[in-house]
Amino acid sequence: MILAAGMGTRLGPLTKDKPKALVEYNGKTLLEIVIRRLIHHGFRDIIINVHHFADQVVSFTESKKNFSVNIQFSDETDLLLDTGGGIEKAMWFFRNDPVLVHNVDIYTDLNLEEFYDYNNDNGYLATLAVKARTSTRPFLRTENGILCGWQNLVTGETVMTRDETNPERIAYSGIAVFSSAFVKMLPDTGKYNLIPEMLKISRTHDINLFEHTGIWKDMGKPESYL
Numbered sequence: 001m002i003l004a005a006g007m008g009t010r011l012g013p014l015t016k017d018k019p020k021a022l023v024e025y026n027g028k029t030l031l032e033i034v035i036r037r038l039i040h041h042g043f044r045d046i047i048i049n050v051h052h053f054a055d056q057v058v059s060f061t062e063s064k065k066n067f068s069v070n071i072q073f074s075d076e077t078d079l080l081l082d083t084g085g086g087i088e089k090a091m092w093f094f095r096n097d098p099v100l101v102h103n104v105d106i107y108t109d110l111n112l113e114e115f116y117d118y119n120n121d122n123g124y125l126a127t128l129a130v131k132a133r134t135s136t137r138p139f140l141r142t143e144n145g146i147l148c149g150w151q152n153l154v155t156g157e158t159v160m161t162r163d164e165t166n167p168e169r170i171a172y173s174g175i176a177v178f179s180s181a182f183v184k185m186l187p188d189t190g191k192y193n194l195i196p197e198m199l200k201i202s203r204t205h206d207i208n209l210f211e212h213t214g215i216w217k218d219m220g221k222p223e224s225y226l
Contacts, residue, residue, distance in 0.1 A: 001046070001047050001048070001049070001074075001087065001090055001093075001094075001099055001100070001101045001102070002021075002031065002034055002035070002038075002046060002047070002048045002049075002102050002103075002104050003049060003083060003086060003087075003101060003102070003103050003104060004019065004020070004021040004031060004048050004049060004050060004057060004104040005049040005050055005051035005052065005054075005076045005080055005081070005086055006020055006051075006052065006080075006104075006105075006220070007020075007051075007052050007080070008020030008023070008052060008220065010220050010221055010222060011023060011220060011222060011225065012222070014225075015052070017053075018053055018056060019050075019052045019053040019054075019056055019057055020052070020104065020105060020220060021048075021050075021057055021104045022053075022056055022057065022060055023219075023225070025107070025219060025225070029060065030104050030105055030107075030219055031048070031057065031060065031061075031104055032060075032064070032067075033107065034102055034104055034106070035061075035067050035071075036067070037112060038100075038102070038112060039067060039069060041111065041112040041113035041116075042113050043069075043100070043112070044069045044070060045069070045070045045093075046069060046070065046071050046072070047071075047072045047073065047074055047090050047093040048061070048071065048072075048073055048074070048104075049073070049074040049075075049076055049081075049086045049089070049090060050073055050074070050075060050076065050077070051076040051077060051080045052080075054073075054075060054076075054077050057073070058073060072093055074086065074089050074090040074093070076089070079191060080191070081190075081191045081192075082191050082192055082193050082194070083193055083194035083195075084186060084187070084192040084193055084194035084197050085187075085189075085190055085191045085192050087099075087101060087178070087183065087186065087194065088183070088186050088187065088188060088189070091183055094180060094183065095180075096180040097180065098116070098119060098120050098177055098178065098179050098180065099177070099178050099180075099183065100112060100115070100116050100175070100176070100177050101175065101176045101177075101178060102174070102175050103174035103175070103220075105174075105218060105219045105220035106173065106174040106175060106216070106217075106218060106219070107215070107216070107217045107218075107219050107224075108173065108175070108212075108214070108215055108216045108217070109214045109215040110129060110173070110175065110212045110214065110216070112175075115127070115129060115175070115177065115210055115212070116177055118177075118210055119177035119179070119208070119210075120177070120179075122208075124177075124179070124206070124208050125179050125181060125182050125201075125205050125206060125207065126176065126177065126178045126179060126182040126198070126201075126207045126208070127176065127177045127207070127208040127209070127210050128147065128172055128173075128175075128176045128198075128207065128208070128209050128210065129172075129173040129174075129175040129176065129210050129212055130170040130171060130172055130173055130209045130210065130211050130212075131170070131171055131173050131211065131212055131213070131216050132170060132171070132211065133171045133216070134171070135153075135169075135171035135172070136152065136153045136154050137150065137151065137152050137153070137154075138150070138151055138153070138169035138170055138171050138172075139169070139170055139171070139172055139209065140160070140164070140167035140168065140169060140170075141167060141168050141170050141209050142162060142164050142167065143168070145208060145209045145210075145211070146162070146202075146206050146207065146208060146209070147161070147198070147199075147202045147206075147207040147208075147209055148160065148161055148162035148164045148167050148202070149161055149162065149164070149167055149199070150195065150199055151169065159199055161199050161200075161202045161203040162202070162203070170209060170211065173212065173216055174218070182201070185197075185201050185205075
């Protein structure tokens with residue numbers, strides 16, 4: 001699933017007349033970059049949630065003949081459901097298969113097939129891609145790489161979900177693999193952010209953190225995009 005329903009407000013003038021997903025980098029839209037990387041790593045069934053200029057996203061993929069794979073859309077035109085609500089609404093598409101969720105504005109060379117298989121081969125409930133980098137809202141992990149909390153370094157807020165005396169900060173990369181069991185634990189209706197729900201689940205279930213290296217940029221931020 002590609003999360004592409006955001007308003008793109010951080011990119012200002014670039015998203016005045018188009019969605020963030022269709023902002024171009026090196027001659028290709030952010031959406032095309034993610035789709036082609038997914039295809040390169042073996043994914044053939046893709047769903048994209050849309051809200052801001054939704055018709056443009058649909059028209060773009062149709063103009064590319066859906067990149068010769070199965071591409072569907074989860075329409076949030078009437079109400080933007082945020083990350084959690086967006087995933088829950090698209091649950092029909094996942095059947096009982098694990099789903100890889102990828103933010104449209106993330107540019108990375110992470111091996112998505114290896115990441116997907118890591119979660120599934122080990123039978124994990126969920127795995128989040130993380131990277132050692134500066135973040136104002138890092139996750140906290142145990143020495144075994146299990147999610148145990150979250151911090152907002154700007155406000156000072158800290159949420160601990162495990163009794164861990166010396167947790168390590170690590171930044172979320174905006175890419176995750178969720179088993180069908182995990183998705184079924186999410187609230188079944190409404191608009192909500194995924195992070196607080198993940199933290200609730202992590203109190204009683206292990207959520208694994210997969211640390212990667214290499215290229216990673218949040219192209220939704222002007223400084224990264226430029």
